[in-house]
Amino acid sequence: MRNNTLLTDLYQLTMAQGYFEKEKCEEAVFDLFYRRNPCGHGYSIFAGLNQVIEFIENINYSEEDLEYLAEQGFNKGFLDYLRDFEFEGDITAVPEGSVVFPHEPLIKVKAPVLQAQLLETSLLNIVNHQSLIATKAARIATAAKDRSVLEFGLRRSHGPDAGYYGARAAVIGGCEGTSNVLAGKDFGVKISGTHAHSWVMTFDTELEAFRTYARNFPNSCILLVDTYDTLESGVPNAIKVFEELQEKGIDPDLYGIRLDSGDLAYLSKEARKMLDEAGFEDAVIAASSSLDEEIITSLDMQDDEIDVFGVGTKLITSSSCPAFGAVYKLSSYAGRPKIKISDNVEKITNPGDKNLLRIYENKDRKIIADMMTLQEESFSEKEELELFDPRDTWKTTSLASESYKIRRMHEQIYSRGEMVYDLPEVKEIKEYCQSEKETLWEEYKRLINPHIMKVNLSHNLYNLKQKLLQKNGVKA
Amino acid sequence: MRNNTLLTDLYQLTMAQGYFEKEKCEEAVFDLFYRRNPCGHGYSIFAGLNQVIEFIENINYSEEDLEYLAEQGFNKGFLDYLRDFEFEGDITAVPEGSVVFPHEPLIKVKAPVLQAQLLETSLLNIVNHQSLIATKAARIATAAKDRSVLEFGLRRSHGPDAGYYGARAAVIGGCEGTSNVLAGKDFGVKISGTHAHSWVMTFDTELEAFRTYARNFPNSCILLVDTYDTLESGVPNAIKVFEELQEKGIDPDLYGIRLDSGDLAYLSKEARKMLDEAGFEDAVIAASSSLDEEIITSLDMQDDEIDVFGVGTKLITSSSCPAFGAVYKLSSYAGRPKIKISDNVEKITNPGDKNLLRIYENKDRKIIADMMTLQEESFSEKEELELFDPRDTWKTTSLASESYKIRRMHEQIYSRGEMVYDLPEVKEIKEYCQSEKETLWEEYKRLINPHIMKVNLSHNLYNLKQKLLQKNGVKA
CATH class of the missing domain: 3.20.140.10 (nicotinate phosphoribosyltransferase)
Structure with a gap:
């Protein structure tokens, strides 16, 4: 120190x-x-x-x-x-x-x-x-009602301490966990995270990127589906990979998709339908993308199908105040x-x-x-x-x-x-x-x-x- | 570390x-x-x-x-x-x-x-x-034109690092110095600061508080004049103390007053007149109180008489963005x-x-x-x-x-x-x-x-x- x-x-x-x-x-x-x-x-x-x-x-x-x-x-x-x-x-x-x-x-x-x-x-x-x-985390958790909120803001926080202690405070105030590994380790709170667009971009195809990820983390497999086209490519490829896991007899503790851009209300509802139709009713839909209590309230008003909110910049900087x-x-x-x-x-x-x-x-x-x-x-x-x-x-x-x-x-x-x-x-x-x-x-x-x-x-x-x-x- | x-x-x-x-x-x-x-x-x-x-x-x-x-x-x-x-x-x-x-x-x-x-x-x-x-410091320095801006925000920054590295960044971007002692020591930048309202309140009279401060820091004596009444009490008491320093043959490197509340444009002009009439044309007028580039621009438009701006919360959190x-x-x-x-x-x-x-x-x-x-x-x-x-x-x-x-x-x-x-x-x-x-x-x-x-x-x-x-x- x-x-x-x-x-x-x-x-x-x-x-x-x-x-x-x-x-x-x-x-x-x-x-x-x-x-x-x-x-x-x-x-x-x-x-x-x-x-x-x-x-x-x-x-x-x-x-x-x-x-x-x-x-x-x-x-x-x-x-x-x-x-x-x-x-x-x-x-x-x-x-x-x-x-x-x-x-x-x-x-x-x-x-x-x-x-x-x-x-x-x-x-x-x-x-x-x-x-x-x-306090900001409490506001966001209130907007999210009984759904999970995860703190994702380290990269936008005001220096290392702001990310470290900010994750701690966010969890106290109402977040279920954080992407912040050191905060997870030192404060004994739940950490989570999967992969970024760059992961997908280093493979020749999105499907291959998803498969490789699933092979590595079969038990906690949330796939980011918006690198190319969420509904045309991302969700269908994710479903294919979930089917492959199923064929191998793997029953993951946690699996699903993450949306990180676009119209989250619409995309979550469409993705939910596609996942359900393929028999993956328990696949989780996570979403991130400049979320805060106002946007979450608006999503809720539109009957979105998001299960987990990843909240970054606007929480970790308490941007509105x-x-x-x-x-x-x-x-x-x-x-x-x-x-x-x-x-x-x-x-x-x-x-x-x-x-x-x-x-x-x-x-x-x-x-x-x-x-x-x-x-x-x-x-x-x-x-x-x-x-x-x-x-x-x-x-x-x-x-x-x-x-x-x-x-x-x-x-x-x-x-x-x-x-x-x-x-x-x-x-x-x-x-x-x-x-x-x-x-x-x-x-x-x-x-x-x-x-x-x-x-x-x-x-x-x-x-x-x-x-x-x-x-x-x-x-x- | x-x-x-x-x-x-x-x-x-x-x-x-x-x-x-x-x-x-x-x-x-x-x-x-x-x-x-x-x-x-x-x-x-x-x-x-x-x-x-x-x-x-x-x-x-x-x-x-x-x-x-x-x-x-x-x-x-x-x-x-x-x-x-x-x-x-x-x-x-x-x-x-x-x-x-x-x-x-x-x-x-x-x-x-x-x-x-x-x-x-x-x-x-x-x-x-x-x-x-x-970048925020550069904006504020632009608004202040050729006048000094000091970074005063540690207490409102997002944790210790945000104050420490924030002071560093503020000085790079355009501040002349900071109130932050550790940043001053570790980054070799100018530090400044005098006293708070609490100092004045622990004395029976404002005059006694100013006298004691001046006895301690005769060479760098900026007195905070708004604890009770800026123009009726603070500035007259400061002038009395400056006269006493003069009588003792002390010629401070830096002396003057700090305004921390009220109508800064009006108070600075009135205080300038009072100081000048008492023969203290080189007394500095510093001001703080929720300053940012917009308020400094407005003060400048009103021909304020402030020499040094102390900028806290709105700089160290870049509150508008x-x-x-x-x-x-x-x-x-x-x-x-x-x-x-x-x-x-x-x-x-x-x-x-x-x-x-x-x-x-x-x-x-x-x-x-x-x-x-x-x-x-x-x-x-x-x-x-x-x-x-x-x-x-x-x-x-x-x-x-x-x-x-x-x-x-x-x-x-x-x-x-x-x-x-x-x-x-x-x-x-x-x-x-x-x-x-x-x-x-x-x-x-x-x-x-x-x-x-x-x-x-x-x-x-x-x-x-x-x-x-x-x-x-x-x-x-």
Whole structure:
């Protein structure tokens, strides 16, 4: 692994030196949160936590790093501090794969301000990337309904890591597998792939190319049928090869065709008929070609016959919304709650050391609302709970006692610098994410104009926010 | 470094095993090219070649990799071959930082088909990413005219590599520097950065925050002035601190303010007046906040007073066009030219082992056109040259002898498996890229509806293409 300790913005280091030089470096609380769901989605999937932990565990300023920083004008005392840097703070976070909503603290870092500041850029980099791709994958999986989606985007991702961690995030968010071999190996997820047009083109005939492929991979034989002419040549040749396998008594685990161009709805329906007529009702039809949630929805509307969607560029770059936009903001310093004000109401932060609670309906375990509270507040399910809208405060909802369940969303990741969290496997995160999506009513999952989940503030947090806004001369 | 040898699509390995099992694995030629300039730009910047070479030099299937592949069903003979894999082919490419156009081979790989195939995914991944960001940076630098652009996007990039190599590509394409410390260290490019809002918020007053920062960094003192109120508080406090530096006899190398929100055109003009009136005519005004080429063009139209643009999310994700779309297509196999046909004319490939020539006007060294030829063709500047449009073949241009210069764009990178290229430093690539842009007339550089550069085919290549199209039953 490249040592990514210096993979940060210069201003984190200049500020850190500034804090180091101050007489006192007090404890700060930073919230990592985002402001808008990508692509107008109703929720996001939080991803990247394991890599955040890996980053923190591997922080190590090498002598070469320190030499470079000295050349940039950093002073010796500060560089000596970095040489022995160890994170000493607390971190809590929502579990990876959680369904999350705007303005909620996804990660909370409580540490000496110098240390908390030095984590900012990497935490944002990792979480912004993986949450973006996991959320896009969730959208695409929703469009595909119960059909498989495979991640095929490595060649178009933004460099090696974007393909590697992007495949991980896509699988967490809803893809069944990936074409990415290294991601498959390192994250224990399913890999798939067959052959390209170039394979067919190196043979004298398409039939010979298919035969050779089938001889090599009789048990997993998906043939790409659009090199020359899908319906005139590709599908008939594939059928011939499937018949030959049958004659040899071979019963493949997986076989079928892949369409990679043209009118996928039409071609899939025609190919389905041809395969069925030849007795290959269980042959799979896979399709790829600039797919995303919109095109899959359109294919579905046309009653396509595609069983598996291979999704590349538009997933791995989240092309319709290529940035997640999470930020990392100071919410408390030296025990005093802090607020960042802005002309843009959406950009005003929620002050103080906070908790994130999720309120489920008791009956069917669906989410009613989320609520941010101050750390010291406690709530009992045995009491009535009043929820109110932080923008339109006259809109209130009362939940009868025992009619709801409260869940504290954050888990302890670091305690006084010690990592105290059991890192789950990607498979577990994927399953958890699936169960998380099931806590949403359909109205929150639709792809266009979904219901907006209420993210409430407790009365105490609301009052604190108003007080700080007034102190800063902002009219409520 | 993580071993990225397996960072590929599974089908590259299934095809490779297929080729391994065939009696003969013949020599193939693959072209890496793209079909459209991103964002409607008039040209692209080719970037990532050094990382392509690094990848090839580091190909190494570990025992752990081979074990994993064995579990996936690959056979022992093939895995033994991979264990000792060494690339044995030839590679030529245009130099990094070159101005390039659609359909031109940027990299040409000539190798046993198995080996050429195994390079595909990584070459595309690397070149697609860096060329995308370099091209976007060139657009933004064009909008900024002679003003500095700094790359600030690490926190929003698609994972660590996207920030690291993205900063590299942005500097090649036109940025003066980056906030990215590790990219600065490893690629020898300028880094910059000062402080965030959180710095100001940890002090009792903004003035105290600015004073402390200035005490720490008296020589490079850019103060962020929008934490509370830019014109009422931020700029006056910055001026007070600059006066205090002056009183102490300190004459900073660089000082000024940064605007990060609000109406940047208005605020920069007001701030400029206030700074000038206080006698700080050389104080720099930097600005950031969702900038891209469109917003910079708009600011410029309003006669803003910004000296330095910090560009983040929209550059590092190339948000308006987040994929480059390069492909890697077979153009020759076993000495026979190959063509990939398609209903979509844009997707029909150019067959055969080719050269890429660039034709400059002798007088002012501007590009007249590019021309793809067959490898064996030669041209002399002493003769008249006829250019004709490959789509509208009746459109021809004759260049008088001695009126033009021909440049062969490809350089030899690998020769029979040996790397024979001197890798340039990023600084040199950046300078070369700047000189490349100067070979374009302004009409090709404008951001909207630029002139389309002619990429011609030689008569021989054109005729070969027609012949193969007819052979495949496609009407010309």
